[in-house]
Amino acid sequence: MSPSNAILNSLPPAERAIILEAATPVEFRLGDLICEAGDRATHCTFVDEGIISAVAVMADGRTIETFMIGPEGMTFPLAVEAGARAYSRLVAQSDGYGRRVEIGRLRQLADHSEALREAVAAYAVRLTGELEQSSACNALHRAEHRFAKWLLRCHDRVEGDVLKLTQEYLASMLGSQRTTVNEAAQTLQRAGAIRYSRGRVTILDRVALERAACECYGVQWEILEAGIHPPPLAKAG
Template identity: 70%
Template sequence: MGHVFCEAGDLVTHLYFIDTGIVSAVAVMEDGRTVEAYMVGPEGVTSPAAAAATAHTYSRLAAQAAGSARRVEAPRLRVLMNERPGLRAVLAAYAVAVQNELEQSAACNALHRADQRFAKWLLRCHDRVEGDTLNLTQEYLASMLGSQRTTVNEAAQTLQKAGAITYSRGKVTITDRTALERVACECYRAGPTLLPDQLV
């Protein structure tokens, strides 16, 4: 995991509009186990609820893929939203999209197989970065998927056998996106549609 922007429970003092890369919102349990709640790429902004009112983050926000972002103080952004109704509308729509993703993820984590969830997660990463190779260790993948490392290894083997990816030495390369989409659960297609053509 890369740079940590804030920990769970912190007051949101800044929001980050992602230019490149990915930031993950990671839920952290008392026993240290983790699972990704949602990811943010060039389509959005971290902690969108804090754009409307003072808020504390429930999740740890950490860089997943290297990139750049523009940082805005939360109080300043709220002033800008009052001055610019268009900005307020876009941020409100994005906050709804994130809420929808959270609800879908709750069902996904409970009902779908590890290989399906892994495929969905890889596709969402692929949508947000350039290139087909991601630097991802088994330990990191387990922390994002809320699974054991052995489960992640089994899921990766399933995707390799399907010809969708190659996985070696902490690198995942998507070799056949169509094959990956066939394995992914329905939640990938039900995810937010606010992608780079609708930049915040």
């Protein structure tokens, strides 16, 4: 199967083929733990479909998502240049699949591929930009606006309009109380942007959801995803 991953697809065909030969197909399911914070990174995963979330875990057990990885990216991009330890928990936010490459082997391949080094470095820079914007967003913007932004970013990375998301899971991703998430969901539902019930969020009106999101959605799109996916309004119905 040809990769859907933007990093791999940016490489010359011959170099991409070498990496695919060294890679092992991997599937993940909603809620699967990819690695725990503090674990030593052993493999990089290039995501073809689905979402992997990086989640910061506080000493009291509270959590908040710091960034998400979809078909535009990979886990542990900096491990290509140096050893890496996971600073956040990596967990599957949806069903999906990708290609895993052992880090030592990927380094060897990068030593002989300027295109791979440049593609991974460019992704790492964009990811840093996303993290910087997320820090400001989490500190300054209200939960309902962050919730709308978060739904849009999920919608950009998955097929279809239905997201399997429990209230508890949403609260852990947004670093908010379940009651706050429920209020935000009800506000978006009354606006006709989504339908929310039984652990599912259905995107009904993409344009309305974009109006409800904070400015960070557009900024993060420009930083990380411009030129990789269709324009943000492509899914609007």
